[in-house]
Amino acid sequence: MRLKANPKKTLILAKREFLVRIKSKGFWIGTLILPLFMAVLFVVPALIFSSSTSKLDVVLVDATGRLGDEVARRLAERSDDPTRKIADFRLTVEAPQPDAEAQRAALDARLLDEDVDAWMWIDQAGLDAGRVEYRARSVSNTFSQEVLEREISAAVRKMRLTEAGYDAAAVQGLLDSISLSTVRVSAEGSREEAGEAGFLLAYGLFFLLYIVLLMWGQQVLQGVLEEKSSRVVEVVVSAARPFELMLGKLLGIGTAAFTQFSIWMVCIVAATAPGLIATVASLPEDVQLPSISPLQAAYVAIFFVLGFFVYATMYAAVGSAFNNVQEAQQLAFVPTFSIIMPMFFLLPVINDSNGALAVITSFVPILSPILMPLRIAVEIPPWWQIWLSILVTAAFVWIMVWLCARIYRTGILMYGKKPTVKELLRWLRYA
Amino acid sequence: MTPTLEMVELRKSYGKFVAVDGVSITIPPGTVFGLLGPNGAGKTTTLRMIMDIIAPDSGQILFDGRPRSREDLERIGYLPEERGLYRRMTVLEQLTFLGELHGLTAKEAKLRGTAWLERMDVGDRAERKVEELSKGQQQKVQIAGTLLHEPEVVILDEPFSGLDPINQSLFKDLLAGYKAEGRTILFSTHIMEQAEKLCDHICLISKGRAVLAGELAAIKRREGGNAYRLVASGDLDRAGEVAGVDHAVVDADGERARLFLTADAVAADVLRDLVGFLAVRDFRSEEPELEEIFVKAVQNAA
Numbered sequence: 001m002r003l004k005a006n007p008k009k010t011l012i013l014a015k016r017e018f019l020v021r022i023k024s025k026g027f028w029i030g031t032l033i034l035p036l037f038m039a040v041l042f043v044v045p046a047l048i049f050s051s052s053t054s055k056l057d058v059v060l061v062d063a064t065g066r067l068g069d070e071v072a073r074r075l076a077e078r079s080d081d082p083t084r085k086i087a088d089f090r091l092t093v094e095a096p097q098p099d100a101e102a103q104r105a106a107l108d109a110r111l112l113d114e115d116v117d118a119w120m121w122i123d124q125a126g127l128d129a130g131r132v133e134y135r136a137r138s139v140s141n142t143f144s145q146e147v148l149e150r151e152i153s154a155a156v157r158k159m160r161l162t163e164a165g166y167d168a169a170a171v172q173g174l175l176d177s178i179s180l181s182t183v184r185v186s187a188e189g190s191r192e193e194a195g196e197a198g199f200l201l202a203y204g205l206f207f208l209l210y211i212v213l214l215m216w217g218q219q220v221l222q223g224v225l226e227e228k229s230s231r232v233v234e235v236v237v238s239a240a241r242p243f244e245l246m247l248g249k250l251l252g253i254g255t256a257a258f259t260q261f262s263i264w265m266v267c268i269v270a271a272t273a274p275g276l277i278a279t280v281a282s283l284p285e286d287v288q289l290p291s292i293s294p295l296q297a298a299y300v301a302i303f304f305v306l307g308f309f310v311y312a313t314m315y316a317a318v319g320s321a322f323n324n325v326q327e328a329q330q331l332a333f334v335p336t337f338s339i340i341m342p343m344f345f346l347l348p349v350i351n352d353s354n355g356a357l358a359v360i361t362s363f364v365p366i367l368s369p370i371l372m373p374l375r376i377a378v379e380i381p382p383w384w385q386i387w388l389s390i391l392v393t394a395a396f397v398w399i400m401v402w403l404c405a406r407i408y409r410t411g412i413l414m415y416g417k418k419p420t421v422k423e424l425l426r427w428l429r430y431a
Numbered sequence: 432m433t434p435t436l437e438m439v440e441l442r443k444s445y446g447k448f449v450a451v452d453g454v455s456i457t458i459p460p461g462t463v464f465g466l467l468g469p470n471g472a473g474k475t476t477t478l479r480m481i482m483d484i485i486a487p488d489s490g491q492i493l494f495d496g497r498p499r500s501r502e503d504l505e506r507i508g509y510l511p512e513e514r515g516l517y518r519r520m521t522v523l524e525q526l527t528f529l530g531e532l533h534g535l536t537a538k539e540a541k542l543r544g545t546a547w548l549e550r551m552d553v554g555d556r557a558e559r560k561v562e563e564l565s566k567g568q569q570q571k572v573q574i575a576g577t578l579l580h581e582p583e584v585v586i587l588d589e590p591f592s593g594l595d596p597i598n599q600s601l602f603k604d605l606l607a608g609y610k611a612e613g614r615t616i617l618f619s620t621h622i623m624e625q626a627e628k629l630c631d632h633i634c635l636i637s638k639g640r641a642v643l644a645g646e647l648a649a650i651k652r653r654e655g656g657n658a659y660r661l662v663a664s665g666d667l668d669r670a671g672e673v674a675g676v677d678h679a680v681v682d683a684d685g686e687r688a689r690l691f692l693t694a695d696a697v698a699a700d701v702l703r704d705l706v707g708f709l710a711v712r713d714f715r716s717e718e719p720e721l722e723e724i725f726v727k728a729v730q731n732a733a
Contacts, residue, residue: 006501012531020519231515235576238482238509239532241501412484 009240010248017223017252022259030215031260035267055090056144057116059107063100063123068093070155078147087144092116096123111137120148127156205300206342206370208261209307213339216257216308217315221328221335223249224319224408233412242405242412246320250312250401257308299386300373306393307369311339313400320408342370353378362389365396433460433583433615434495434506436481441490443476450476452639453490458617458632463610465630465647466619467725473639474619475512478588481617482509505534508582512589512619514573516561522548522572523557526579533580540579547575551601567595574602578609585609587618591625603629623721635725643728647721654724657692661705662713669708675701689717 021027062068072091097103107119118136126132132152134145161168224246227233236245314335322328345367349358353375361367362375362385372389375381436458443451451473458464466474479485481492483504492499517525523544530540548554551571556564561572570593578585585606591599606616606629620626626633627647634644643650661670661679667688671679675696681688692701702714 009532012528016517016520016528019524020517024519226517230518231511231513232517233515234479234482234484234511234513235509235515235529236532237484238504238507239529 005241005244005247009244010251013236013240013245013248014252014255017249018255021219021253021256027256027260031263034211034215035264035271039271055088056118056141057090058092058148059110059116059119060091060093061096061103061107061119061121062093063096063121064127065095066159067122067152067155070158071152074151074155078151087141087147089144089148108135111135120152122152203346205304205373206346209304209311209370210339212257212261212308213311213335215260216253217312217335218332219257220250220253220312220315221319221332222325223253224316224404225322225325225328228323228412229325237409237412242409243402246316246401246405246408250309250316254305254308254312258305296376296380299376302390303369303373303376303393306390306397309397310365310369310393310400311335313397313404314338316404317400317407320404321411323411338366342367345371346374349374350378354381359385363392365393368393433613434503435460435493436499436584436615436617437491437493437496438477438481439491439493441477441480441492442488443473443480443485444488449639451480451487454636454639454641456634456641456644458615460615461610461613462615462632463606463630464615464617465626465633466617466636467621467623467626467633467721468619468636469621472621472636474621474636475588477636478509478586478617478619479511481586482507505580506583508533508577508580508585510573510577510585510587510590512592514570514593516569516572516576518562519560521558521560522553522564525561525572526576529576530579533582535580543579544575547579548572551575567598570594570598571601574598574605578605582614584615584617587616589620590618591620591622623725627721633721635728637729637732640732642732643724650724651718651721654719654727657694657696657698658717658719659690659692659698659701660713660715660717661688661690661709661711662686663688663705663709663711665709667709670705673701673704675704 060068060071062071072093075089075091078088104121107116110116111119114137118134120135121133134148139145158168161171227236227245240248315332318328318331318334321331342361345357345361348355349361349371352358358371358375359381361371362381368389372381372386372393376386380386438454438456441451441454442449454473454477456466456477466477468474476485480487481499483499483501494500494503517528520528523541526544526547527537527540530543531537535543545554545557548557551574553564553568553571556568556572561569564572577587590602594602609616618629630647632645633647633650635642643654657677661667664686667679667681667685670676670681670688670690675692677691677693679688679690690701692698698714698716702711705711705714
């Protein structure tokens, strides 16, 4: 068998795969369901948060007499805090009564009557031990508790500083922390940019590729099995080489996948563009936006396409070796695992995007489709590395297709028989 | 010009099992060639090697005198023993695809597909998915797919097995038309009577070997030996004693017998002797059944 394919036949086969998929209901349901699912995933939590504005009724008994007002003031000042949507309070400060036990019992009774949601007790003994008592019917609202903890701590800190004779505001100013202002220097000029931008971009890319393959890997696997399970295989394979069949299949299914992907992208852009433009327009001049040049974008797109085919051929290989989906399913974890593998290298490569590990992994076809665009996004590597990586990855795809065709051809007529690993290796030598 | 198809010393084994063991066959253009033999004789493996579905271990397949190329396969229409169509395509899409795959343009393939469906009386099913068709209708689509590109050579593996009677006669008519146009038809079967009716050339295969090949009429003449049918009244039992008769088998009615003459006997001399004591009404050379020839050939080969 040769590594050459008749382009005409390949195209006819690819056209069939593409049209059959585009015309199926499943394709359009799948295309619509993901954006809907995403919308639900983002919109519903937002709705839930925005609607849960019920305030927590909290009684604060301040036995020290020096903290209650400050805590109340700080909680009231939170009006512009976005977390108020999740945790908001109605704080009542009560003075301690002579009979503490009776007062505590009365407060507990009010809790049980649902007159209040929680009550807190601040006294000197507790402060010395660094503790404030919080009693409620439910203590699982950790987010609200964190806010209370933070605000009371701040009030206590201020009180201690003042009582020790310091100017609380001045000390606060002295303790201000700093953050790194990152500047990326590249041939096109220097600009301020957040360090996470490259990482986010690569991670987003990985995530998109993962979703596309999750949905389409199975299609490739089943597509390769289709001729065998419908027994049309002899007619097709006598009219086109198995290599052409494999190539046509991958191209056709890939085109359908990218069509779906493009529809999603258009949806996402259309849905987010107005908000995004408004946000960008309202930003001050010096705000850092992640940037990639058109060249970088083109490279990233090339690797996205190559990545699809690298992992799709893994599914094709599994489909080639078996005669029905049930048997093939048992090995479907292999391609899935090979998509996840680059994840293990993500952090080291991002931290040292021109280090030895980054360079080596760029030439390992199973890793390169994820890791090379990551490097390109972080800091553009030498051009020869990019093109060598593209070459190696593309050659890998080509050889994988050939390998699949070889396994396929030998396995075609083994109806109902499951091959052993030994047989698979022998098939590669024969055929 | 219809090409000649030749197989030279084809050999294919699966592990220790030898499926085809040095088969050489020449299929002259314009013939209806029957590849005969019991199940497991190696017929399907041979046909699959011609179609490049499996590669032979050794040997050659010649098309018009030169090694068969992938392009040559477009000139062949192949109906495999394992029938099958794409389930999720409509009938017309399917035929268009198969036509394109065999070198037709999409437009031409669609036109011919439509014409074929009309001709096969399933024109109203063109836009239906294959899985919605009855078994008989699927068979029609399959036949149309095999012949759509008007191949010069038609290769059919057990073509009549599983076909319903209507499709069988439809198919036979189609093949008769093909033969009349001078195209080559090569088909395999394990049913001898079928081959006897349709073929003009045959090759008998047993255990991967070609035991007998040639023109059917010539084989019959050659393999027929010297069997004669005798219808007469009188003492037929005495016929076996006549000079030149090896032995005679008399039917139960005492009026008919089969005489097997010795190799050097002259039929006219035997008849003259028979007339001496019998009232002979009929004396003629009898053609053997293909089945008998086959059994004898296999025995001789063993």
